[in-house]
Amino acid sequence: MAHDFNDRVIWITGAGGALGRASAETLAAQGATVIASGRRAETLPSAARIVPLAVDITDAAAVDAAAAEIVKRFGRLDGVVTSTNLPIFGDFLKLADADWLKVIDAKLLGTVRVVRAALPHLIASGKGSVVVLSGRGGIEPSPQHLPGSSVNAALILLVRGLGTVYGPQGVRVNAVSPGPIKSPRLDALNAAGTGAPPDTALPGPGLPTDVADAVAFLLSDEARYITGSNLFVDGGGRALA
Ligand SMILES: NC(=O)c1ccc[n+]([C@@H]2O[C@H](COP(=O)([O-])OP(=O)(O)OC[C@H]3O[C@@H](n4cnc5c(N)ncnc54)[C@H](OP(=O)(O)O)[C@@H]3O)[C@@H](O)[C@H]2O)c1
Structure with missing residues (x-):
């Protein structure tokens, strides 16, 4: 389904990754x-309607500055997509505090920083919408990917809370939880023998554009009565715990 994003300004973090890039291209193609x-x-897409902006979302001041820069340059901010990830996985007993802290800082706190910086502008937009990339591991944890799975669970809860708090001010907040999606990340997980559960009901893996289409839907006016939700794009599969 094509949506109308003409005149909308949308900020994607993690846009150099497979799913962030596909989301950027899908949204730009729809205006x-x-x-x-x-x-x-050097990894960020740059094309018609796609403007690269290097920002480390572990740096709160840099995130605040980026949000201000976007609004100064483009006049508004209507949507945010957080699609960051760090490739940290392995046996629980071999993961140190530093490994956990890196994942928490980049994905959980990174999302908090980006949403916090964007919120005043999203409220001003009148059609503000946030989509947070979580993951199927957030409710069905991957044994070799417990830091990422735990953060994904926290993000699903964060989205539910933010949806409740900011709905009355016209901002919708939702999560997309991918399962195995054809991407360098999935290749790395498989190579390490720590891949996502292979038991999808639909033939898989999915494609980055499958995720991008879900992101676009949740950002669009067609999802105007949806907030605080978590949309699985995982091909279905075994019953979720
Ligand atoms: N692919 C899958 O099968 C799959 C499955 C389940 C969930 N997911 C989730 O979907 C999202 C996107 O996945 P993906 O496959 O596109 O991941 P990816 O290819 O690893 O991309 C993640 C991006 O995050 C960026 N990033 C990491 N730390 C950052 C920071 N501090 N500040 C700014 N950007 C940072 C990285 O770019 P830099 O290193 O240049 O910063 C990278 O381009 C992630 O949240 C992932 O956990 C993916």
């Missing part, structure tokens, strides 16, 4: 102006 963020400028 959005997309600000594409990640730490490494």
